[in-house]
Amino acid sequence: MADEVESDDEFDVIVPSLIKQFQNILRRYPDNGQILKEIIQNAEDAGATVVKFLYDDCCHLVDGDDTGGFSHPGLKEFQGPSLFAYNNAAFTKEDWKGIRMIDDSIKEDDALKVGRFGLGFKSVFHITDLPCVISGQYMAMIDPYREYFKPKAAERWGLTDIAAFHQQYKPFLGVFDCSAETFQGNPYNGTLFRFPLRNAGHVQHRHAQPISSNVYDRDSIEELFEAFQEEALLVLLFLRSVEKIEMYRRDHKETKLLFAVEISNIEDVKNKRQQFNSKLPDHLGSLRDSNKELIPLRETYPIILKAENHQNKQKNEQTYLVTTFCSGTIKSQEFVKKTDYVKNIPLVGIAMPLMLNNPQEGVLVSDSDHKTNDENLTASEDSPNCPDPVERFHSQATSHCALPHENAPSVEKKTSGHVFCSLPLPLADSRGTGLPVHVNGFFELTPERSDLQWPTTDDKHTQDKSKAWNQHLLVDVLPCAYKELLFQATKGQGIPVSPGQVISCFPDKAKVDEKWKKIMLSVYVQLFQCNMFYTKAYDGKWTSLDDAVIVNFPDNPALCEAVYEIMLLTEHCPLKLPPFVLDGIQDFHPKKDRLKFVSKEVNYKLVKDCLASHDGYCKFPPNQKFELLRYLLDKLPVAELNGLNLLPLADRTFTTFSSKSSSESVYIAANDMMHLFAGLEKRFLYASDEVIKEKLIQSVKQGEL
Incomplete structure (x- = not known):
């Protein structure tokens, strides 16, 4: 007997279930501190200046409470510990649309958005099964299991409407200026996410097909916070909007500030960034319309980043000199004019660390001897360890102790360059790029956004446009920005930069990662063109x-x-x-x-x-x-x-x-x-x-x- 087949009306492409789509997304994103970066990314794209995280260790369901205070009785199980994320920018109409898009993004073609791939926010499903957000006049929840808002997978209420469900909004009260008045017709000034932590009960309840079996608790959140703090001084380095990030913990007694990082010279940085950003639209327009070489758009300024751990009172501060650079070459214009590259712009950044008030800056110190030549020559001849004068003369004459000089690399040279796509990408290993500077660019990234797309041997006979774009940024644009940074460093830019710090930023072939060595020729050729040597x-x-x-x-x-x-x-x-x-x-x-x-x-x-x-x-x-x-x-x-x-x-x-x-x-x-x-x-x-x-x-x- 012939196999039964569907009718023509029933024949269609088979689409994965919503749960399956979320599972596929989570496979692209590591379950680590990158999650917090993705949340910061969304705040940056919204133009927020402040981001705050709060771990809420409280259970907001009192014994004996009925389920009458919820829009659905099943929501009662999400009143336990949670992670809050706040930023001071309100949701727009497009944001309310974007948060509901699966495997797509409203930001995909916007080159100035950090989250151009639009999937980063979905990484929060490593933590939770039911993210919730309050912004402006609305509260919304996303329920990928379609369990609480059937047949929909999301629901949004006006804040005055949700007031009837007093238990449902109870966890928000007292968190970052959210109060009972918020649900009485006073729009919330900003955006506040709540991610109820997935517990063992949630996993067991959905044992057939959970989005994730990860269980999160206080220790898990503390690990996220600690991972973020380790690179906190880098996070703000190349962002255009976010200026300050804070981390809190709340229990039944109090709310404590745990950690904060901010740009301490923010007014100066704002002015410089605004000068650059105000010229950028016209420059990009010229890139698409011009047929001649354009003067690159560039700005160089110092940025002072300050972090404080409020638990152990430890403070840390780092100053960088940063150059932001947008190319104007004919080659850049050719890339930009291709419709495939509408979302890309030849914009990069370079940051060199500065060590201020360091008396040893620019000095090579001998491992064997810290005395000066004069001290050696005037050593007491009566000393029991002092040799015969003739032998002492010979010893002094043939000693090869290292001497200070103005182009000696910095003593505290520790930077092992990090790669940024506005936010720092995860380090593949502790060595980073091996460059002595941090580099930022609108690179094309791997699907999980953990690394650049690099050419492989299989690409010899293909024309991978993403990889070609990255090569253009790395070999053609980045070296020009590198030269601009060091050239401006020699000018001081209102902040003291020693010759030793400048020379420390020249790439060292022995330390540069193999993939990044391809830019060294272009970088050195650019540096050789200028007065870079003191x-x-x-x-x-x-x-x-x-x-x-x-x-x-x-x-x-x-x-x-x-x-x-x-x-x-x-x-x-x-x-x-x-x-x-x-x-x-x-x-x-x-x-x-x-x-x-x-x-x-x-x-x-x-x-x-x-x-x-x-x-x-x-x-x-x-x-x-x-x-x-x-x-x-x-x-x-x-x-x-x-x-x-x-x-x-x-x-x-x-x-x-x-x-x-x-x-x-x-x-x-x-x-x-x-x-x-x-x-x-x-x-x-x-x-x-x-x-x-x-x-x-x-x-x-x-x-x-």
């Missing part, structure tokens, strides 16, 4: 690599310092750079062969000429002079050192190299014979260094001295 020459200035002499002795800081100082005295423009920046120059500078270096291999004659033209080096510490001598003897015949005050004597002083006709002869004696010439140390060579001694002996034999 020198003490000419009373201190920022210079370019093309106009500088790079002093590079990575294994000999004392020699590096000596060469740097003598070049300053002779009106050159020397630079000392950390190894990772030197590596960046070697790897990415398009014309590195034209740059001028002084190193162990090159330009030693330039060093000799500088010494010959200025006697300021005569006052250098002995260890630096000794290293200069080693360096020059390694490359030049001794005869070319005539006139240089670099000949070390046994009395810990130096004299001038002179021709063999000089009447002031200097003698060479074995170290174990020096005691025979007490008081005559000034006439004898400091001869503990065998290499130097042998070179000088050979020079004498050859008639050079």
Whole structure:
């Protein structure tokens, strides 16, 4: 017998049940602190400036209460502990529509909305089976099981209508200015969500097909709060509206403020953001209409973020310098003009951490010795640990302790860059991007919004538009913003930024995550174009690599310092750079062969000429002079050192190299014979260094001295 089939009228696409759709959504969103971020996202999109969370540990159903105070008797089971979320922006008509949309969003094509995928709010179903919201003149509940508002899955009441159900709104009373008057015709000024925590009874009641079997209690909410607090100083960094976030706990006795984070220089930040935002619509319009290169839209400002844990009184503060940047290039215009990219704009942000009032800023500290050169040289000779003067001279002369310099990276360099799509994305690992700055952009994200969409080997023969967009932001737009940030940092922007902090923001190839290394070439090429490098020459200035002499002795800081100082005295423009920046120059500078270096291999004659033209080096510490001598003897015949005050004597002083006709002869004696010439140390060579001694002996034999 033939199989029975449906009639043509019955044949249709099979759509998953509402419960199944919610389950699919929850699979995209982790059950962790990301939930709170999604709630903040909705407040940000609504233009709210304040967000508050409250864990309510109370049960609001008194024994003996009947169910007459509810619109449905089954709602009685949701009067237990809950999580509240408040923001100070009221729902609009579109918001009331959007909250009811499943797997879709009213914000999908709005590029300036954080929640462009529109699904984030649904992550609250990890916590609850019955979210409730009060805003303006209405209260609404969403019931995905269609159990309490049959046949509908949601219900909305006017606040005066719900007044008849006094038990139903009882948990709201006393929470963020919600009172009995709210249900007597006074619109609620803001938006207040309540998420009754799912308990074991709820799961058992819906055991056949629960949206989620997660059970939430006080410990679970505290874990959410703690996870949020760990990165609280980052959350506000790139948002356009939200300025302050607070966390509370309520029990039967009182409501306590647990934690708060805010922008402490909010007026300055507001002004800068408004200046940028006021110009953005016209700039975006020009991107779509213009056929020529546009000047990018950009703004740079400091932002001070302050967090306080009100339980242990611990306070934390971090200052960042932030650049917001919207591209105007022809390539950006081409992307924007494509209808597929209507929801995307070439807008990025970069933030560098600033360490203010740090006396060690920009200083490299030796692990083995914190004394200055002067302290070492004046150590008491009577000290029981002090060696023989000649041995002490040798020790000082050959020590390679790290010396402070203006381009030394910051001592407290701890930032491991985070990725933002207005809000910080979850860290894949503790290392983040490995960049020394935080980056923000209107990136295309994975469905669960945990990472950027990255190209794979399977994409070689396809044109994935989302991944192409991300590559444009990363390789073309972000490096320009990077340059703008550091360039403005060199200008100060009303806040002190040391050279060490600027150089710390150059990417370090050894630390950057493999996926992010693809932007390093573009970033370095941009940075090489500007005066990003500080020198003490000419009373201190920022210079370019093309106009500088790079002093590079990575294994000999004392020699590096000596060469740097003598070049300053002779009106050159020397630079000392950390190894990772030197590596960046070697790897990415398009014309590195034209740059001028002084190193162990090159330009030693330039060093000799500088010494010959200025006697300021005569006052250098002995260890630096000794290293200069080693360096020059390694490359030049001794005869070319005539006139240089670099000949070390046994009395810990130096004299001038002179021709063999000089009447002031200097003698060479074995170290174990020096005691025979007490008081005559000034006439004898400091001869503990065998290499130097042998070179000088050979020079004498050859008639050079």
